[in-house]
Amino acid sequence: MENRRVSIKDVAKKANVSTATVSRVVNNKDGVTQQISEKVQEVIKELGYSPNTAARSLVRQRTNAIGIVVNNLHDPFFYDLIKGFETAAQQTSYSVVFCSALGGDVKSKENYVKYLSNGVVDAVILYGSYRSDESMIKYIQDNEQIEFVMIENDVPSLQCNKLLIDNFGGAKNAVNYLKEKKHRKIAHICGNPNKKVTIERFNGYIQAMQEADLEVKEGYIQYSSADYRSGYERMNALLDLEERPTAVFCSDDALASYAVRAALDRGLRVPEDISIMGFDNQRILPDRYRGPEITTVEQPLYTIGMDSIRLVSERLSNTDMKMPVRKMYETKIIERETVCEYHG
Amino acid sequence: MENRRVSIKDVAKKANVSTATVSRVVNNKDGVTQQISEKVQEVIKELGYSPNTAARSLVRQRTNAIGIVVNNLHDPFFYDLIKGFETAAQQTSYSVVFCSALGGDVKSKENYVKYLSNGVVDAVILYGSYRSDESMIKYIQDNEQIEFVMIENDVPSLQCNKLLIDNFGGAKNAVNYLKEKKHRKIAHICGNPNKKVTIERFNGYIQAMQEADLEVKEGYIQYSSADYRSGYERMNALLDLEERPTAVFCSDDALASYAVRAALDRGLRVPEDISIMGFDNQRILPDRYRGPEITTVEQPLYTIGMDSIRLVSERLSNTDMKMPVRKMYETKIIERETVCEYHG
DNA sequence: CTGAAAGCGCTTACAG
DNA sequence: CTGAAAGCGCTTACAG
Incomplete structure (x- = not known):
């Protein structure tokens, strides 16, 4: 020193x-x-x-680094995404650095975006879509001299690269899958109300129900809090209903894992007595979940992690690629142990 | 752009x-x-x-940032550590960035250390102890003008801050715990041979066995590969022994989880037929492990994550604290479901 | 209270 | 092939 x-x-x-x-x-x-x-x-x-990197960056007007910012880096939800980032990072000559904001701390996330984009990296990759991100979005808008890629957040006003996931379609597929399994009474537990994906999946559920001419009965839509543990009470509320659903589609796997716990704790069998479906294909579930493996909708996070870094390194070397990229990734049903056919 | x-x-x-x-x-x-x-x-x-951060850092000779480098950031092993880092980061004014080297990629890890220490951060925190890290260590030695903290890696030649875990003592405690549970035939499955903790824990096992006057019988020490999945075969080797152990202490929880699988797959009951103990208190086990919860030795990674950032921010503001800090953290036995008393 | 100037540690035309 | 000089974008004594 x-x-x-x-x-x-x-x-x-x-x-x-x-x-x-x-x-x-x-x-x-x-x-x-x-x-x-x-x-x-x-x-x-x-x-x-x-x-000295700082001096070099200053004169070269290039840092040769890429920054990634997420919320809650510790969350095993990111397992595949991070692995994708790491893998692509190893294959590129760019240094890649991760920044993490705890909880949904918007201010801290915005600070990291600012910090990174002011001369510490050449590009920043941003995961996630909180409805509270607006001031950050505004900042990005005003600073389009750096490459940005937003993963899973389609802000119309933003002209940057976007790697999107078809949450709407994925949710529809989930409902249709349940319908194929002869379920008619299909409920939905919504996710974290601060996240935009929650709305997209909710809309997918509604749309699929309508198209299938299935009734969304009173109480079939349960709104969870920001804490996925609330899946437990939401499931209980569903099970208390006079006209109990035979299947429930949860907005994400963490929520679904708690829904399963609730059903099990009431002495129900999953899926024989009630089918439960999640979203994400999160391979690591919270709080030592040990129930049956959850049937779910997979989003290709590993691929997206890889692609985002590759995209950015390409764009950084080809100064002529000016139009930002917009790509939508499809989801896939993963059949496991929490859904079975309904025998009415 | x-x-x-x-x-x-x-x-x-x-x-x-x-x-x-x-x-x-x-x-x-x-x-x-x-x-x-x-x-x-x-x-x-x-x-x-x-x-511009780079320009500012250059003239201030201060970046106000802290860098962290680990292997395999995606590994849920880091859950508590990262959470500790994040929590402390939120409370400090420093920006903190994470870098990750995939697998045991020494070159990449070294590159990140170099990248960070050359003017992008004021301090770097390094987790882990690979025996192959030598050239990186040498680099750190030659660059002591930046604050370094090594977590869980006691390199005697290095004059930097060290936050250590008492692996030796923890392993001894594990064996003693097993002994209290009346086990006499205690075997050990060693961990990743590239990691120094493996040796420390191995030595703890040996020492405790000696002090307790317990015989380390032929075949009681099994050497796993770098892949924790090899815990499966190692356990099978143990179970094939003429004089089967009644308890096995594994070098880490991931290994232990595979050891449990092996025992279960052979129709044995855990812990009734064989007790199995791990190390780490890793709350998320690999590959959807769903066996009994593993009795283990906890290392306080959350605390260490917090402490390392706090330590570094303090030292960075107090220019007079010159002597590097060296602190050893104690471990703690966590009783769960894979160990029971031996009834001979 | 305000500005001109030097300097942080590099890189890169430009001369020679 | 080599060096003097300008400049990247800031901050901070130093004058005024």
Whole structure:
């Protein structure tokens, strides 16, 4: 900490050359005599010199780094996404850094976006869609000189790259799948009300029910809180209904895992007595869930993680690709243990 | 991307003041007329200016950021650690960024350490102890002008901060716990041979066995590969032994989860027929483990995550704390479902 | 209270 | 092939 870092000047002086020459050998530019180059490299090793990233970024107007920001990095929900990021990161020459805002802390998330985009990275990848993100969105809008990719957040006013998931279609498919299994009384437990995906999936449920001419009975729509644990009470509310549903589609797997617990705790069998379906194909469920494996809708997070980094590195090297990319990823039903055919 | 970012010069020109003045209002320094300050702020808002981090870091010789590097950020093993980092991060004014090297990729890890320490952060926190980390360690040695904290890696030659876990003692406690439960035939499945903790825990096992005058019988020590799934075969090898152990202490929970699977698959009951113990208190086990909950040794990763960030922010503001900190964290036995008393 | 100037540590035309 | 100089975008003594 105390003794100043060794700078390019130090090695220039010691090697009896100009800083320009040192810079050339550091960057492997040709036009330096073999002999001088060797001498310089020797001094570099001796002094343990390595170039200052901030200074370099400043003059190059390029950081060669990519930033990712999410909420709750610790959440195992991100397992596949992060793995995708890591895998692509390893294959690129960019350094990639992750930033995380705890909970739904909007201010902190916005600060990270600002921090990153002001000269610490060349591109930022943003996961998630909170309805409270507006001021951040506004900031991004005003700073379009950096590459942005929004994952799973379709803000119409934003001209940046978007990697989207077909939540609406996925939810419809879930309901249709339940319908194929002969269920008619299908309920829905909505997810975190702050997240936009919740609405998209809710709309998918409604639409599918309508198209299938299935009635959404009184009480069949249960609104959970931001805490997925509330899936437990919501399920209980459903089970208390006079006209109990035979299947329930939950907005996400964490919620579904709690719904299953509730059913099990009431002595019901899942899926024999009630079918339960989730969304996400989250391979790691919260709080040591050990019930039956949850039938769900998969979103391809691993692929999206990979694609986002690749997209950004391509765009960063091809300065001519100007139009932002917009891509929608399809979902897939994963059949497991919590849904079976209804025998009425 | 195309149109240059707005710089301090742009706002200075537009506001008819010097860049010095703009800088003063941006940094809330007093000595600027109310009137001028307001004018400048107006222009800043209008132009959407925010200061460039790289430039600022360069002149301040301070980045106000902390970097963390781990292997396999996606691994749910990090749940508590990351949560600790996040929590402390939220309470500090530093920006914290995570970097991850996939697998045991030493080169990539080293590159991240270099990248971060060359002017992108003021301190780097490093988790983990691979025996292959030597060249990285050497680099850190040569660059002690930045704050480093090594978590769970006691490199004697390094003069940096160290937050250590008492793996040796924890392993001893595990064996003693098993002994209290009347087990005499206690075997051990070693962990990833590339990690130093494996050795420490192994040594703890040996030492405790000796002190308790318990025999380490032929075949009682099984060496797993770097893949925790090999816990399965290692357990089978143990169960094939003529003199079968009645308890096995595994080097980590992931390994233990596979050991349990192996026992269960052979029709044995856990713990009635064989007791199995892990290490880590990893709350999320791999591959949808659904066996009995594993009795284990907890390492306080949440606390360590918090402490490391706090430590570093303190040291960064108190320039006089020169001696690096070295702290050892104790472990704790967590009793769950995979160990019971032996009735011989 | 305000600005001109130096400097943080680099890179890169431009001369020679 | 090599170096002097300008400049990236800031901040901060130093004058005034």
